[in-house]
Amino acid sequence: MDPRYQPADLSFESSSNFNPNIISSDSGPNHGRNLSGQTTRTNTWVQTPGGPYPMDQNSNFQNFGPNPQQDYFQRPVNGTGYPEDVKGKDPYKNPTYVTERSVQPTPNETPRDSIDLEKEKPAAEPHDPHKKDPNQPWMAFGPRLKHFTWAWYTLTMATGGISTLIAVQPHRFPGLITIGAIFYITNLIFFAILGACMVLRFTKFPGTFKESVTHEREALFLGPFFLSIATIITGTQKYVVESYEADHPMRGWIVTSMAIAFWVYVFMTFCLAVFQYSFLFAKHTYLLTKFMPSWLLPIFPIMLGGTIAAVIAKDQPVGSRMPIIAAGLGCQGLGFTMSVIMYAHYIGRLMQVGYPNREHRGAMFIGVGPPSFTALAFIGMANALDDDFDLQGDGLIDTKVLRTLALVSALFLWVLAMWFFMIALIAVLHSRPEYFHLGWWAMVFPNSGFIIATINIGNSLKDEVILYVANGLTIAILCMWAFVLYSNIRAVVVQDIMYPGRDEDVED
Numbered sequence: 001m002d003p004r005y006q007p008a009d010l011s012f013e014s015s016s017n018f019n020p021n022i023i024s025s026d027s028g029p030n031h032g033r034n035l036s037g038q039t040t041r042t043n044t045w046v047q048t049p050g051g052p053y054p055m056d057q058n059s060n061f062q063n064f065g066p067n068p069q070q071d072y073f074q075r076p077v078n079g080t081g082y083p084e085d086v087k088g089k090d091p092y093k094n095p096t097y098v099t100e101r102s103v104q105p106t107p108n109e110t111p112r113d114s115i116d117l118e119k120e121k122p123a124a125e126p127h128d129p130h131k132k133d134p135n136q137p138w139m140a141f142g143p144r145l146k147h148f149t150w151a152w153y154t155l156t157m158a159t160g161g162i163s164t165l166i167a168v169q170p171h172r173f174p175g176l177i178t179i180g181a182i183f184y185i186t187n188l189i190f191f192a193i194l195g196a197c198m199v200l201r202f203t204k205f206p207g208t209f210k211e212s213v214t215h216e217r218e219a220l221f222l223g224p225f226f227l228s229i230a231t232i233i234t235g236t237q238k239y240v241v242e243s244y245e246a247d248h249p250m251r252g253w254i255v256t257s258m259a260i261a262f263w264v265y266v267f268m269t270f271c272l273a274v275f276q277y278s279f280l281f282a283k284h285t286y287l288l289t290k291f292m293p294s295w296l297l298p299i300f301p302i303m304l305g306g307t308i309a310a311v312i313a314k315d316q317p318v319g320s321r322m323p324i325i326a327a328g329l330g331c332q333g334l335g336f337t338m339s340v341i342m343y344a345h346y347i348g349r350l351m352q353v354g355y356p357n358r359e360h361r362g363a364m365f366i367g368v369g370p371p372s373f374t375a376l377a378f379i380g381m382a383n384a385l386d387d388d389f390d391l392q393g394d395g396l397i398d399t400k401v402l403r404t405l406a407l408v409s410a411l412f413l414w415v416l417a418m419w420f421f422m423i424a425l426i427a428v429l430h431s432r433p434e435y436f437h438l439g440w441w442a443m444v445f446p447n448s449g450f451i452i453a454t455i456n457i458g459n460s461l462k463d464e465v466i467l468y469v470a471n472g473l474t475i476a477i478l479c480m481w482a483f484v485l486y487s488n489i490r491a492v493v494v495q496d497i498m499y500p501g502r503d504e505d506v507e508d
Helices: 055-062 141-147 151-168 176-204 208-214 220-237 250-282 294-317 319-354 356-382 401-432 436-443 446-459 464-491
Strands: none
Touching: 055 141, 141 176, 151 176, 151 356, 151 436, 151 446, 151 464, 176 208, 176 220, 220 250, 220 294, 250 294, 250 319, 294 319, 294 356, 319 356, 356 401, 356 436, 356 446, 401 446, 436 446, 436 464, 446 464
């Protein structure tokens, strides 16, 4: 065949590119010639210029392909068909987003009133609920009792923790126990005053008790009430029970009373952990992006059951000592396990949305509590075992092995508590709160547990350096307690708290 009549190698990108207006130069009278009249050696396809298509055909061409409203991805896609990552890009500089429809001229139908920018009134800023209104009216103390919340028990929780911390100091001096006893008695006085104020609130304002135990925020602070009872039990052990000689006639019934108090406390706090969380799950919705360590407060009291067992078990008779240690270990395991589960949401919240508001960053020290109290409970319960204790009677798991395991576990948890302490400290120093909140007491109580755990580790390792560090930390926490107490009293006087909208009885 003549090469001039061999068809050209035709290739199409897709069948959708076919145009019926394309004509072949091999047909018609201009055989072998293109539209310009020139001849070619091969057949040539010629694309004619686009003409005025009918409206219906033009719309079909524009609407060719899937319906944009039915697309799975509602944003621009790259060459591979996957959505383009435009996170963090300026939409006004990104050609993917800028279209002629989105860029419209500024309407000039309503020109600004004045071209002098200094004369224009600035836009009103939204009200920050965390800021105090400088023009708030003065209110008498009686109506303010309506806002006396369960969060006030953080005061007795922290004061009781200080009394227990002083009692376990490694390097003693004359008068140390007296100082600790003063804190213990002061805590009892504070607890009685707070109880009277709560009763006045509930009687003066009917219906506030139900509101307080069902409120999405205030109800979480039922935990500090029971934590205050825990510190009273441990303080009684340190300053009352241990003040009697072993052969004192009153020591027997006091020791028995401590065992009864332990079992009653465990029962009540276990019910609190079960029923309060069940109610919160059913009636309230908490966003994980707003996670706060205060969500741990309902599980804290049952966790302190292990701490109480570590303090009182060594003075109990052998017959009642082992059940107390077993129950304390179970309570500590429940509280710490739930805390670890919630730690995942806590870290996720910090990674996703950052630190909490500056007014609530003091509550971040609550995260120091679970590993600290678990560490001191492990060592305390192991030291409460008899020296001849042998679990199976085969010499494999005896007291020495259990005390070694307790020490290793305590070291493991102590570093975790230190990490949470540093994270909270940096957050508070980065943006210090402007107003006092009762959550400031979280800077005292969990840290007192951290120092007690440090003392127990130092005693187990017989390391004087660690013990002297614990002494220094004790002085620091005493200064913090005095500072927070002063700030608390001042906040009441200047009406920063116990005022409508300023306490834990409002949503945040």
